[in-house]
Amino acid sequence: MEMRNRVYLSKEAGPQLVEYIKALGREVCFMASITQVAEPVRDHADLVFCRLREDEVFVGDPEKLSPVYPGDVIYNGCSTGKYFIHNLKYTDEELMKRVRTLGLIPVDVKQGYARCSITPVNEESIITYDRGIAQAASEAGLKVLLVEPGQVELPGYDHGFLGGTSGRVGDEIIFNGDLSEHSDFERIAAFIEERGLRLKYFKEYPLRDIGSIV
Numbered sequence: 001m002e003m004r005n006r007v008y009l010s011k012e013a014g015p016q017l018v019e020y021i022k023a024l025g026r027e028v029c030f031m032a033s034i035t036q037v038a039e040p041v042r043d044h045a046d047l048v049f050c051r052l053r054e055d056e057v058f059v060g061d062p063e064k065l066s067p068v069y070p071g072d073v074i075y076n077g078c079s080t081g082k083y084f085i086h087n088l089k090y091t092d093e094e095l096m097k098r099v100r101t102l103g104l105i106p107v108d109v110k111q112g113y114a115r116c117s118i119t120p121v122n123e124e125s126i127i128t129y130d131r132g133i134a135q136a137a138s139e140a141g142l143k144v145l146l147v148e149p150g151q152v153e154l155p156g157y158d159h160g161f162l163g164g165t166s167g168r169v170g171d172e173i174i175f176n177g178d179l180s181e182h183s184d185f186e187r188i189a190a191f192i193e194e195r196g197l198r199l200k201y202f203k204e205y206p207l208r209d210i211g212s213i214v
Contacts, residue, residue, distance in 0.1 A: 002055065006026065007021050008057070010044055010210035012043060012208070013210050013213075014202055016202040017202060020200065021169060021213075037067050040155060041154075044212070046115040046116060046212040046214055050075050050076075050077055052081075057214065060094075070090040070112045077091055078114045080120045082105060083123070084104040085118060086112070111132060113161065114133065116161040117163050121195055122168075125142060125143040126142055126144055147183075148182075151181070151182050151183065153177075153209065160209025165210065165213075166212065167214060172197065176210050177207035178205065180201065
């Protein structure tokens, strides 16, 4: 099956999310445990897989990872299909080579957990809680919706990241859990819908960071 039809997920993804993605005709690929990183995030897809474009996913080498920051963020860049956002001093060399080959525009930010911190909406639009990312992305030409932080579960930590709950599948932006409980729900919904995309979330359970929907 082509890369565009595969969706990489944590085994902790909500069953409603898993079934919904399958119903879209996509192949769900569950993450094997990444023993090189901290236990609570060992099945987070965005620590190894980086979707650069709809039809291309860069697959990193788990052996290069380590549990102490920044050793766990070398593949955690965020691509919109046009821009590549990451703390570029930590980006894996092979990933960066592919970014350049594809002609993506690099945007350097301080946040190493870039994909965790960003919901890419379309090629030129993102949602983030991180003010540093928002400023750098805006200066690079992206449209940015800045939202309130937190309000996301991640067992083992005080909270997770909104980007880590979400991903784009076809023309839908999907969130793992009940986005309607987020304080910026209406703004998020409007931002997505204004770009001609659909929003999907699951009221059956709280928003949970699962290492993105890749």
